[in-house]
Amino acid sequence: MKQSLFTLEHTRQLGSDIYELVLSGDTSAITAPGQFVNIALPGNFLRRPISVCNWTEHALMLLVRVVGEGTHTLVRSVPGTELDVLSGLGNGFDIVQAGSSPLLAGGGIGIAPLYGLAQRLLEQGCTPTVALGFRTGQDVFYLEEFAALGCRLLLATEDGSLGTRGFVTDCIRNVPECTYVFACGPLPMLRAVHSLPQLTGGQFSFEARMGCGFGACMGCTVPTANGSKRVCKDGPILYKEEIVW
Template sequence: MKKSLFTMEHARQLTEDTYELVLSGDTSAITAPGQFVNIELPGKFLRRPISICNWTEDALMLLVKVVGEGTKELVRCVPGTELDVLSGLGNGFDMNLAGDHPVLAGGGIGIAPLYGLAQRMLERGQNPTIALGFRTGKDAFYVEEFAALGCRLLIATEDGSLGVKGFVTDCIQAVPECDYVLSCGPLPMLKAVHSLPQLKDGQFSFEARMGCGFGACMGCTVPTKDGYKRVCKDGPILYKEEIVW
């Protein structure tokens, strides 16, 4: 974990409530896709944990969904705004366990860490299939960016306005040769993906309300087969075999 100042470079609106933010700063503490940052906002008691979409040596890219006053203030920050950021939090995805042809499954804002993950898998010679789920076509974002990576890309929307009509699980079932999953999204989606019999193993990124964000307050614990674990410190990535629903 590292505490440092980042500078807002730009904020780009993607959908009615989703934004792309680029912040410049020291990203040396970030070691794996799937980690997150915790951002301090003026006047707010708790920091806001945000999953990392992608990063370079001196820049951080975040996809942010506005869900309250804190995230609303964050996406409204003008270029040049300095933000106090804790970076390098969480364990991240382990790409070594995923094999050559895993499926990356994301729902809604949960697709964010899968972008940087897919990019780095391709650099390592892995060939992931990407399955993304949204409520409607209007809610979809980063589809062109994922497509530009060159991976097989499958899209599902609940109303059928983009891709197939259904859920991300329908996309996964369309590629039965994929038996390892790396997934991030809302809890019902994770549970549904976890239950697919074709998936022999996988890694699941969990969300939880956080107090400190680095393991001190125990406010984000979830039950596992090995006892309670902290989403912020022991996760956010949990492994298929240890998850208890």
């Protein structure tokens, strides 16, 4: 974990409540896709945890969904704003276990960490299949970005307005050759993906309300087959075999 100042360089609106933010600063504490940052915002007692979408040596990219006062303040910040950021939080995905054809399953804003993950899997020589789920076609974002990486891309919308009608699991059933999954999204989606019989292994990114973000307050503890774990410190990535629903 590292505390440092980042400068907001760029904000791009992707949908009605989804924004892409690029921050410049010291990203040396970020070592794996799936980690997150915790950002202090004026007037808010608690920091806001945000998944890392992608990063370079001197820049950090975040995808932010506006859900309250804190995230609204964040996306309305003007370029040049300095932000107090705790970076390198969480354990991240372990790409060594991916195999040659991993599956990346994301729902809504949960697709954010899968972008940086896909890029690093491709650099490792893997060929990931990316399955994304949204409520409607109007909610869809980052398809072009994933396609530009060269990923095999599958899409589902609940109303059928774009891609397969249904949920992301309806796409996954059509790729039985993918048996290892990296998943991030709302809890019902994670539970449904976990239950698919074709998946023999995987890593799941969990969300929880956090106080500190680095394991001191124990406020984000969840039960697992190996005892209680803190989502912020021992997660947010949990392995398929240890998850208790």
